[in-house]
Amino acid sequence: MSLALKTTDLAKSFDIGKRLFGPPRAQVYAVRPVSLDVAQGETLGIVGESGCGKSTLARMLVGLSPPSAGEIEIEGRALDRADPAAFGRLIQYVFQDPVSSLNPRKTIRQIMEAPLRQLHGMRGAALEARIAELFDAVNLRPEFLDRYPHEFSGGQAQRIGIARALAASPRILILDEPVSALDVSVQAQVLNLLADLKVEFNLTYLFISHDLAVVEAVSDRIAVLYFGSVVETGPAEKVFAAPRHPYTKLLADSAPVVGRPLGGAQSGELPDPLNPPPGCAFAGRCPRASALCRAEVPRLRAIEGDQFAACHHPRDA
Amino acid sequence: MKLFLSLLFRNRLAAFGAVVLAIIVILAVLTPLLPLHPPNATNTANRYLRPLADGHLLGTDHLGRDLLSRLLWGTRLSLAVGFAAALIAGLAGAAIGVMAGYFGGRTDNVTMRGIDMLMAFPYILLALAIVAVLGPGLLNALIAVAVVNIPFFARNIRGVTVGIAHREFIDAARLAGMGHARILLTEVVPNIVPVVVIAMSTTIGWMILETAGLSFLGLGSQPPQADLGSMLGEARSALITAPHTSIVPGVMILLIVMSVNLLGDGIRDALDPRLRSGALARPMAATRVDRRDVPPAQGDGLLTIDALDTQFQIGKRIYKAVNQVSLDLRPGECLGLIGESGSGKSVTALSVMGLVASPPGVITGGAVRLEGQDLIGAPYEVLRSLRGRRVAYIFQDPLSTLHPLYRIGDQLTEAIRVHDPVSHAEAHKRAVKLLEDVRIPNAAARMCAYPHELSGGMRQRVGIAMALANDPDIIIADEPTTALDVTVQAQILALLDELRQSRGLAILFITHDFGVVGQLCDRVAVMYGGRIVETGPTAEVLAAPAHPYTRRLIACVPELGQGQRVLAAIPGLPPAVDQLPDGCAFAPRCEKARAACKSGEIALTGATRKVRCLYPEEAHVARAENH
Amino acid sequence: MGGYILKRLLSAIPVLLGITVIVFLIMAMIPGDPATAILGSFATPENVERLNRFLGLDEPLWRQYFIWLGNMLQGDFGRSFALNRPVLDEILDRFSATLILAGTAFILCAVLGIVAGVVSASRQYGLADKAITFVVILGISVPSFFLGMMMILLFAVQLRWLPVSGMFSIWGGGNLPDLIRHLTMPAIALAVVATGVVARLSRGAMLEVLRQDFIRTARAKGVPERRVIWGHALRAAMVGIIPVLGIQAGFVLSGAVYIEIVFQWPGVGRMLVDAILRRDILLVQGGVVFIAACYVGFNIVVDVAQAMLDPRIKT
């Protein structure tokens, strides 16, 4: 199985307290060095709570924000960071907020034409035909093409967003919370559509969400992010069923499931990014934390088979 | 465009402004063709003729020149200069603002420091300095006024551009391979244009005033040529002896500027989508009530809602957000209200204490009874004394629902003291206790914190503490955990459940998550299109949903632990509540729909399990028969 | 808070320097040289040159700037040739008059504007709102100098309630009641436009705030409506109003120029216009720098007030 996407120690830090000249006052890491592999045709789910760096990671992968360090490889070739169009033809992005990702002053047709013209130099009849084909693929009616974004519901707008991403004929689609803004009954429609498109266009997905159940339902493998780092990866059926990292366990236990009693009302918070702890970022909330955890950052390592965790004292299966 | 014009002219003041301005502009354009005295022809014999004098409709000035003629020629000049200044300032300012806002970083920083520098001058100093350099003269006054106003435009437009440059569609354009120039031209600028138009239309009047002012000071148009400002300036010395020479040009300036301002405001209102939708209306202290008859009391719960109807009336459209909703809440019970976005959950909840934003909200029917006392239409003072004391609310987004400028301690003590006028010290003590009750570590120290200094979970705990301040009987929680992370959500739910047990609270819990309902609620009501479609004990409804919508909604939500799978989606969209179909609102999406479903009112039937469906689900029917 | 004030004061230094540079450059661009202006166009070239050397005008531009700046820092703004007295003395004399006028007008416009805005917003579309909106439109559309002239006609000439012009009566004046009688009309005329702007903005800010979730929270707590409006809502709205008050102060100062001329008020605005018409460059330079510096100082006060109100501003 060949790799579609590979990141090596990809990291991003932001400057805090910029000055007009001279170095900034401080830096915070939004994404700590992350190494991920995604196989051809696979769906890798990425879960994590707000502020854990999901979107920052995704934006680096499509070239919308330059990484502070690390490499991105697509199908074995290192990506040229300088050229956004180079990213565009290989990897595309579907946004969380479907309506605000469409320019309110352009018709859907104009929105659809942009990637075809700019990335593939299409014109005239070929362009028309391709748009029709894409619209058909996402189950939208062609008469929608001459309307403006505000005339669409969230679900329809998200289909348009997906069609636009597909117009670039990418190999990989980054889906950043693609259904979070949608109604539950519409969410399933879009998830099913995504599953169909993946087969039809032979795509590889990186599916980002904060909803564990949704991620589990669509992914082959799952990576759990906490405080900018990957803390656990593994096959979708194992990660939440038999979590190795205590944080994954906490996540899985927190998800509301009918029939499961409510947990205790303990409290616990993310560490301060301006003042990160020296060892494991989860140590403050972790029931298994030891002195080692507070001193040394755990590295992601294989625990059993293809399940990896970044923990000094991983849980038993 | 048509919409814009019709909106513009629906605003009577704007229409009035447009008409007056049109007349003035037409007169100004036609001035050279009108049979007027030459504006600069002096005739000292006829000095200071009063208005309506022979041949001089408006009289003459200190040199015996015809005032009407000078007025019209002056108007021409003033209008032209004002518009030109606004155009120059608007375009130059917009260009600077767009560049700085789009590119950000150092470009932005340096440009904006420069702009700030210019804005550090009271504007007239700069204008005077520019005129001092260029020398007095109308053209120079125009340049001065334009230059002085550029910083205002630049700042304004920059702010808007920054907002747009961070929108997702700009990212999308970059991913589509567009370069900066193309993005600026095709993505950013079209979204800026309305803002520039608004800014210009609301400042033209101001520019006309300013140029007139410079001319008034003798720094603008030079004799014998006169614009309105210099006419006033020349007339000032004879203010007391010949007031008409001042009044005539002064009133003209007033007319022009006022009509321009009225029109400008109209344009702004018509272009601003929020004003268009009436969203800028101020909600009143209590929801407006307009109901014909009061339904008889049904249950005898602690809180009973009977056949509640709440609508939003926006223009000619009526959004029936809540239709004939009946619910009852018993002491100590947790009732879940579940439904998709827009199904009317929040509006139902807010109607209870008259908190629906009004305008545009109106309660058009039904009753809400707290221990038998009807709250709909109750006097404001009665409602107020019940709010927070007997019935308290917890809202969704804890950041926007706490006042950003008050310390949380002050917000808590206020909640206590509006109902129980204890001393500050006593209220403080109780507030600390409340914070401890909701498990906020370091409660006493946290009293001084502002909301933005707390995390989302902590803020929601404060929200809960505030709801508990007066030991209410009922808490209405409107999606209190939707904005929170799962791990925090679990903590908050557990806390609510504990408090409910220990204090015997009745909770109306609104959510869109079946998992949450399953864990927390005794009974559940399902809403769709503003109606309750099913109610019953939670376990029964979840195990054997009776309404097709409930069944399919449960089926299409993935649940943790079921692995990778295809979901059973519901086709179609939820109905828009301003055009609810006749009959069952779910009919267009229901595979069991028959002709009977599409007409008439379908009743909510049953005893403990109620369902609003003509052909309820088999499993449910079977269970009911077994009982 | 102390740290914030210090930071804000320090950040004013580059702004002040920038102001002096801008003013200096603008004045340097004035065509013709001051010596000719002083001596008149019939002066001999030798005399002009001698005067130029005397005034330091033969130095390179950047040295002239530093000389001027250095002198100014020592309190020497130069001499006005037309008035033949130190520029600073003249400015200080005149500025106190302007301060009385503009300060009164500013307080009037801030208080009346905010109250009108709040009332207008809390009765949106009611009679009070419509009346206030109408007065506001009228206020922002009338040129202040025209308004001043009409007030003179009505209150001074027709009704004889108030004096026509000046700051004190020539005979028997000089006391506070006399000042107030003279101040009333110009202060009102000056305040009208700014009041309109502040009222309009306050109304908008209040409407914006009244729709916010935290207002609903306050109502849900049972806070009385009066307190919701004048406490919760106004406080939040002030965050948007205060910066505008800073800008309005600049407009009031600017408007003072017209009003001083109409009412013969012996202020700094009239002095500037006269100086420009006479090409009395040192007086213009000094006056502009002085007023701008005061304005910068005022804006620091505004920023500090804002920071005290809004804890989200990093202090």
Ligand SMILES: Nc1ncnc2c1ncn2[C@@H]1O[C@H](COP(=O)(O)OP(=O)(O)OP(=O)(O)O)[C@@H](O)[C@H]1O
């Ligand atoms: N202030 C308002 N002005 C106009 N329409 C409104 C207003 N508030 C709500 N509505 C309309 O009323 C209907 C019901 O809205 P409501 O907020 O009760 O839904 P909800 O079930 O709470 O949804 P959500 O899950 O998104 O909170 C919607 O169609 C909405 O558009």
Ligand code: SF4
């Ligand atoms: S490394 Fe230690 S603190 Fe971190 S998750 Fe593992 S056991 Fe817990």
Ligand code: SF4
């Ligand atoms: S009433 Fe008819 S259309 Fe409506 S849910 Fe029942 S079966 Fe379906």
Ligand SMILES: [Mg+2]
């Ligand atoms: Mg809601």
